[in-house]
Amino acid sequence: MDVLTDNFSLYGQGFLGTLRLTLYSSLLALVVGVVVAGLRVAPVAALRWIGTAWVTVLRNTPLTLLFFAMLLGLPRFGVALPFELFAVLALGCYTSAFVCEAVRSGIATVPVGQGEAARSLGMTFGQTLGTVVLPQAFRTVIPPVGSTLIALAKNSAIAGSFSVVELLSTYKTLNENGYSVIRAFAWIALGYLFLTLAISAVFNLLEKRSGVAR
Template sequence: MNVLTDHLPLFWEGFIGTVFITAFSSVIAMVLGLLIAGFRVSPVPPLRFFGTAWVTILRNTPLTLLFLVTTFVVPEIFFPGMSPFLLGAIALGFYTSSFVCEAVRSGINTVPVGQAEAARSLGMTFGQTLRMVVLPQATRTVLPPLSSIFIALTKNTAIAGAFAVVELFGVQKTLSEDGYAILPIFIFVALGYLIVTFAISGLFRLLEHRMEVAR
């Protein structure tokens, strides 16, 4: 217990870092995932090819390798001086967007084709049909897998600690190197992750409940 009380500011900083990078990378993943899912079901062949390539490459690339590329290659070629936090959020967001895309695409496929055909017969464009007709109906199907994806994203933030991002697992690494007992540190770090994952799970359960009520 002394480990926590003696280093409470460090644990708190790590916890807040985990919350922030989870939230920021989740926004990136959600925006890109929706966009790429639209590409995957688009009637335009180049967009479908791009969406397929995006998902195939990112889903089959180890996250640690993606962190290495984002941390050491991207700043050298494109954006020198970017903060480790932003680079870590980009790596996590891009990686997770491929899973979000597939979850959304699966939800889109559950919507009857006649819904889209009816919308097109009214003169709606593909984008309007997707945004106003298909996605709202696919939301109930998409929410459960999205919950699991964002919980997995939270746990994946542990990798960011190895790349100079302040988060919970990085706190464990720092204190372990200082000679503190590993077991209590792991317990406190695990509790921090559980708080974040339970909050995400509760949020998605609330959304699912509201969608059921609106049905």
């Protein structure tokens, strides 16, 4: 317990760093993931190709490699951003590929007749997708998207290796100060557990309110 009480401020900064990374990366992943899912089901072949390429490349690229590309590669092209923002971009873009596939699977559950009916009323593809298809697909994508964002929260630990302040990075300071490795990691694990349980609770609530039977 002394590890936590003696270093409460350090743990707090790390937890808030992880919380910020998770929140901002999740928002980016959700927005980009939905957009890319729309590209993947678009009637234009070029758009479908772009969506497929995005998902294929990111899903098959190790997240650590993507961090290296963002934090070390982009500055060579004159892109100078805070390390935390680079980490958000890496996490958000990587996770968007998985969000896209979850949303696309939800879109596939919507009867084809719904889209055809919307188009017969003169609605464009974007209008059909945004007002008819996605609202119906929303209920079925809640569980997989929730699991994806939980994985994102845990993946944020990689950012600590790139000078980003987050929960796991507190271990370095604690180790230098001579604290027990096991106790230090135990409190770090509890921090991640608290965060992932909170995300799970939010998505369980959304699932119940959407009326999806378990």
